[in-house]
Amino acid sequence: MTELQTIQTAEIDRSQNYHVTGQRERSIMELQQRACLTPRPLTSNTPVIGGFIAWFRNAWNSVSTQWYIAPLIQQQNEFNQGVVDELRALRDDMQSLHAELRIIASEQQELKQQTDKIADLVDVAGVGYIRIQELKQLLDEISDRLIANDRDVAALTHDLGKVTYAVIRLDEDLKRLDGALRS
Amino acid sequence: MRIAYFSPLPPQKSGIADYSATLLPSLAEMAEIDVFVDDNLLPQLPPHPSISIHSISSFRGPLDKKQHICIYQMGANVHYHDKIFQLLRRYPGITVLHDVNMNSFFGELYLMRGQITEYTRLMAYAYSEEGLSHARSAHRGETPYDTAKYLLIEPLIERSLGVIVHSHYAESLIRARRPGVSVKRIPLVTDxxxxxxxxxxxxxxxxxxxxxxxxxxxxxxxxxxxxxxxxxxxxxxxxxxxxxxxxxxxxxxxxxxxxxxxxxxxxxxxxxxxxxxxxxxxxxxxxxxxxxxxxxxxxxxxxxxxxxxxxxxxxxxxxxxxxxxxxxxxxxxxxxxxxxxxxxxxxxxxxxxxxxxxxxxxxxxxxxxxxxxxCAPALVAQQYMEFVETVLNEIAPSKMKASLSSKR
The missing domain is CATH 3.40.50.2000 (Glycogen Phosphorylase B;)
Known part of the structure; x- marks a missing residue:
C-alpha cells in the first residue's frame, strides 16, 4: 500500500467514524451553548441581612465592575462565537474533503483494477512477442527454403527441357540408325 | 526441324502479333511450324504448307508432337502473354523478349489479381533478400514499387534455353544480370x-x-x-x-x-x-x-x-x-x-x-x-534458325552430362 493510500484509508476511517458517533458535532454544539457568557446574580446565605448583603453586592458590582467587565464579556462572547463559526466552517470543509477523498479512492480502485489488467496484458504480450519473433524466424527459414526450392525447380525444369529436346533428337537418331541397319 | 511457336497473331491488336505475322512465312521456309494461339482465335495469317495453327491449351509439351524446340514470343501485355508465360515456365525453350522490363507484366498478372504472395515469391526468387524486403515494404505501402530497378526478367530468362532480343542494349542488360544465359540480338523484322x-x-x-x-x-x-x-x-x-x-x-x-x-x-x-x-x-x-x-x-x-x-x-x-x-x-x-x-x-x-x-x-x-x-524477314528468319541450332547444339546428347552438371 502506498503512502497516499494509507492516508486516504485513514481519512476514510476517520470520516466514517466521525459520522457514526457524531462526537465532533456534539462538541461543537456544546461549544456553541457555552460560547455566550452571562453574569450570574450575586446572592447571600446570611440570615436576616442576607438580602441586604446581596443587594449591596449587586449595587456595588454594578457601580465598581460592571462598566469594566461587561465589555470584556461582550468581547469574549464575540470571540467564542467566531471560534464556533470557524469550527463549523472547518467541519464543513472537512466533510467536503472526505467526500472528495471517497471519490478519489473509488477512482483509484478502478485505476488499480485497470492497471492490473494492463499488467496481465503486458505479460501476455511479452509472451506473444517472443512467440511472434519465433514465428518470424520460422517464416524467414521457410521463405529461404521456398526461394531455394523455386530455384531448384527452375533449374530442374531447365534441365528437363534440355533432356526433352535431347530425347527427341536421340529418338530421331535411333530411327535413322534403325532405317540404315534395315537397308 | 519442327518448331512449336507461341505468339499473339492478328487480328489481336499487338505489335508482337504483327511481328509474328511478318516473320512466320519466312521462318516456315526453313522449318515446320506449329503455331499455338489463344483459344478461339482465328488468326489472319496467309496459308502456308509448313504452318499449322493450334489452340494454345492443346499443347502437351514438345515430346507429344516431337517439336525440336519451343519459341515463345514474350511481351509485357498480360492479355496476350499470360498463357505463353505459363507454358514457358513449364517447357523451357527459346524466349524472344520484346520488352526487357517485365515488372508491369507480373504486376498485372499477380498484384492486380490479388496474388500478392506470388509476386513476393517472384521478387525473392529474382533478387533474394533484397527483392523480398522491397516487395513486402511496397505491399505495406511504405515504399512505391520500384519497377525501374527490378525488371523481373530473371524468371523468364532463367527458364529459357536461349533468349532473343532486338537490341544490343537489351542484350547487354541480360548479360549483366545473368552472364550464363545464351542470348542473341536479332533485329526486329519488317515487311x-x-x-x-x-x-x-x-x-x-x-x-x-x-x-x-x-x-x-x-x-x-x-x-x-x-x-x-x-x-x-x-x-x-x-x-x-x-x-x-x-x-x-x-x-x-x-x-x-x-x-x-x-x-x-x-x-x-x-x-x-x-x-x-x-x-x-x-x-x-x-x-x-x-x-x-x-x-x-x-x-x-x-x-x-x-x-x-x-x-x-x-x-x-x-x-x-x-x-x-x-x-x-x-x-x-x-x-x-x-x-x-x-x-x-x-x-x-x-x-x-x-x-x-x-x-x-x-x-x-x-x-x-x-x-x-x-530487318528483312528472310534475314531475320535465318538468324532465328542459326540461334536455334546453336541452342540445340549446346544441349546435344553428347554434351548433356556436362551441360546438366554445370547447372547443378
Whole structure:
C-alpha cells in the first residue's frame, strides 16, 4: 500500500467514524451553548441581612465592575462565537474533503483494477512477442527454403527441357540408325 | 526441324502479333511450324504448307508432337502473354523478349489479381533478400514499387534455353544480370514491301491535299510517345509551314486524353487522330507520311516496330536518343536528346526536314537500306534458325552430362 493510500484509508476511517458517533458535532454544539457568557446574580446565605448583603453586592458590582467587565464579556462572547463559526466552517470543509477523498479512492480502485489488467496484458504480450519473433524466424527459414526450392525447380525444369529436346533428337537418331541397319 | 511457336497473331491488336505475322512465312521456309494461339482465335495469317495453327491449351509439351524446340514470343501485355508465360515456365525453350522490363507484366498478372504472395515469391526468387524486403515494404505501402530497378526478367530468362532480343542494349542488360544465359540480338523484322504506293496517291486516298506535309506518329498513344512535344512545336511551326498536318495513327491507352491538348493549342484543324486502323490503312498512312515521329521516353528497353515500319517505308523519322534507339545509324534517322533542349531539337529537325524534300529523301533512303540489310524477314528468319541450332547444339546428347552438371 502506498503512502497516499494509507492516508486516504485513514481519512476514510476517520470520516466514517466521525459520522457514526457524531462526537465532533456534539462538541461543537456544546461549544456553541457555552460560547455566550452571562453574569450570574450575586446572592447571600446570611440570615436576616442576607438580602441586604446581596443587594449591596449587586449595587456595588454594578457601580465598581460592571462598566469594566461587561465589555470584556461582550468581547469574549464575540470571540467564542467566531471560534464556533470557524469550527463549523472547518467541519464543513472537512466533510467536503472526505467526500472528495471517497471519490478519489473509488477512482483509484478502478485505476488499480485497470492497471492490473494492463499488467496481465503486458505479460501476455511479452509472451506473444517472443512467440511472434519465433514465428518470424520460422517464416524467414521457410521463405529461404521456398526461394531455394523455386530455384531448384527452375533449374530442374531447365534441365528437363534440355533432356526433352535431347530425347527427341536421340529418338530421331535411333530411327535413322534403325532405317540404315534395315537397308 | 519442327518448331512449336507461341505468339499473339492478328487480328489481336499487338505489335508482337504483327511481328509474328511478318516473320512466320519466312521462318516456315526453313522449318515446320506449329503455331499455338489463344483459344478461339482465328488468326489472319496467309496459308502456308509448313504452318499449322493450334489452340494454345492443346499443347502437351514438345515430346507429344516431337517439336525440336519451343519459341515463345514474350511481351509485357498480360492479355496476350499470360498463357505463353505459363507454358514457358513449364517447357523451357527459346524466349524472344520484346520488352526487357517485365515488372508491369507480373504486376498485372499477380498484384492486380490479388496474388500478392506470388509476386513476393517472384521478387525473392529474382533478387533474394533484397527483392523480398522491397516487395513486402511496397505491399505495406511504405515504399512505391520500384519497377525501374527490378525488371523481373530473371524468371523468364532463367527458364529459357536461349533468349532473343532486338537490341544490343537489351542484350547487354541480360548479360549483366545473368552472364550464363545464351542470348542473341536479332533485329526486329519488317515487311520491306511497305512503301509500294506513292506519297501523293496515299495522301489523296486519305483525304489530304497533295501539298500537305504530314508528320505522322504510329502505335498506341501514350505519354511516353512525347506527342505533347510534337503538338507544342507544331503550334509554332504552322505559321512558318502552312501545309503542316499531323496524323496520329493509333489508339490511346486508357485514361490518356490528347484531344484536350490538341484543342488547347488550336491544332484541331490540322490534326487527325485515327484510332486503331487496319493494316491496309496503316500502310496507306505510312506511304503518305513525310516525316515520322517516333519518340519514346522513358522506355522499358523495347525496340519499336513502328519505327522499323517507317524506316522500311523510307521515311525520315525522329527518335529519342536513348536506350535501344541509340543503335540505329545516325544517317538513317534523326535522334532527339531528352532534356531541356528536346523541343528545340524537334522544332529544328522538323523545320529542316519539312523545308527540304531532298533531305527527307536521303534520310529515308538510308533508313530503307538499313532495314533491308537488317530487318528483312528472310534475314531475320535465318538468324532465328542459326540461334536455334546453336541452342540445340549446346544441349546435344553428347554434351548433356556436362551441360546438366554445370547447372547443378
Amino acid at each position: 520491306i514491301a511497305f512503301s509500294s504506293a506513292s506519297a501523293e496517291e496515299a495522301k489523296l486516298q486519305l483525304g489530304f491535299e497533295q501539298s500537305d506535309l504530314i508528320i505522322a506518329a504510329f502505335g498506341y498513344i501514350s505519354p511516353t510517345k512525347r506527342l505533347e512535344k510534337l503538338l507544342s512545336v507544331s503550334s509554332m511551326l504552322r505559321n512558318k509551314i502552312p501545309h503542316i498536318k499531323l496524323a496520329i495513327v493509333g489508339e490511346a491507352i486508357d485514361g490518356y486524353d490528347l484531344y484536350t491538348e490538341i484543342a488547347a493549342l488550336g491544332l484541331a484543324d490540322i490534326t487527325r487522330v485515327t484510332g486503331y486502323v487496319k493494316e491496309s490503312e496503316l500502310r496507306t498512312y505510312l506511304a503518305a507520311t513525310d516525316v515520322g515521329f517516333n519518340l519514346r521516353y522513358p522506355t522499358i528497353g523495347e525496340s519499336s516496330a513502328t519505327l522499323v515500319a517507317l524506316m522500311a517505308s523510307a521515311k525520315p523519322t525522329l527518335v529519342s536518343n536513348v536506350d535501344a534507339f541509340v543503335e540505329y545509324p545516325d544517317d538513317a534517322c534523326i535522334k532527339i536528346d531528352i532534356g531541356e533542349h528536346e523541343e528545340f531539337q524537334i522544332a529544328s529537325a522538323l523545320n529542316k526536314l519539312l523545308s527540304d524534300a531532298e533531305l527527307r529523301r536521303q534520310i529515308g533512303h538510308n533508313a530503307r537500306r538499313y532495314v533491308e540489310f537488317t
